Amino acid sequence: MSSxxxxxxxxxxxxxxxxxxxxxxxxxxxxxxxGWGLSxxxxxxxxxxxxxxxxxxxxxxxTISLPxxxxxxxxxxxxxxxxxxxxxxxxxxxxxxNLLRRLASSCPHYAAALAATTGEEFIEQVSQRWxxxxxxxxxxxxxxxxxxxxx
Numbered sequence: 001m002s003s004x005x006x007x008x009x010x011x012x013x014x015x016x017x018x019x020x021x022x023x024x025x026x027x028x029x030x031x032x033x034x035g036w037g038l039s040x041x042x043x044x045x046x047x048x049x050x051x052x053x054x055x056x057x058x059x060x061x062x063t064i065s066l067p068x069x070x071x072x073x074x075x076x077x078x079x080x081x082x083x084x085x086x087x088x089x090x091x092x093x094x095x096x097x098n099l100l101r102r103l104a105s106s107c108p109h110y111a112a113a114l115a116a117t118t119g120e121e122f123i124e125q126v127s128q129r130w131x132x133x134x135x136x137x138x139x140x141x142x143x144x145x146x147x148x149x150x151x
Contacts, residue, residue, distance in 0.1 A: 007037045008150045011048065011089065018093035024151040025119035026093060028143040029126075032136070041066055045085035048092045050131070051099065053082040058095070061085065071132035100126065119144070 001009075011030045015023035033049045034042035041047045045064045053063045062085040069076050086092040104111040113125035120141060127137035 004031070004036055005147065005150045007031060008147055011037070011093075012151055014089035015093045018090045018097065020093050020097055021114070022116075022119040022122050024148075025123050025140070025144060026096070027151075028140050028147070029123070030089075030093075031143050032139050033131075041083055045083055046088055046092050047083050047086055048089060049096050051084045051092070051096060053084050058084065071134065 008027045008031060011027035012023050015026040015030070020026040030037075030048035033039075034047075037043070037048070041050060041064070044066075045062075047064075050068070053061065057063055063082050064085045065080060065082050067078050068081050069078055071077075084095065086095065100110045100114055104114055107129055109125045109128040113122045116122040116125060123140050123144075124137050127140065130136065133139070
């Protein structure tokens with residue numbers, strides 16, 4: 001089994017344990033967002049989705065400050081950001097779902113993602129807002145279709 005398959009299985013299990021509505025697709029999102037679990041944010045903070053820290057910080061969470069690349073004004077730019085540090089992967093998946101639920105009333109794409117009937121629809125909707133990468137949904141779905149037998 002490849003390291004990517006191992007990552008997806010572990011992420012799928014953590015997503016399912018956290019009650020994610022589409023754990024297979026959430027695992028693929030985590031693969032993209034965390035560089036297959038190898039990003040500094042993933043290894044140092046168990047933050048698989050690039051969840052930035054809120055202001056004020058979420059109760060009971062720690063913060064880590066790291067640079068990130070954002071797609072702004074038609075170009076990739078490096079900026080410094082504060083991120084949530086999670087105790088484990090399951091917590092990362094759980095807080096991700098909590099965030100989508102908290103923001104659903106003010107973000108129609110998150111509401112649509114939570115109401116989705118397929119994983120593909122969930123990814124298309126959540127990707128409209130989750131990332132500044134205009135190709136995010138296509139990248140996540142590509143990971144899913146390439147690795148679907150793992151689930």
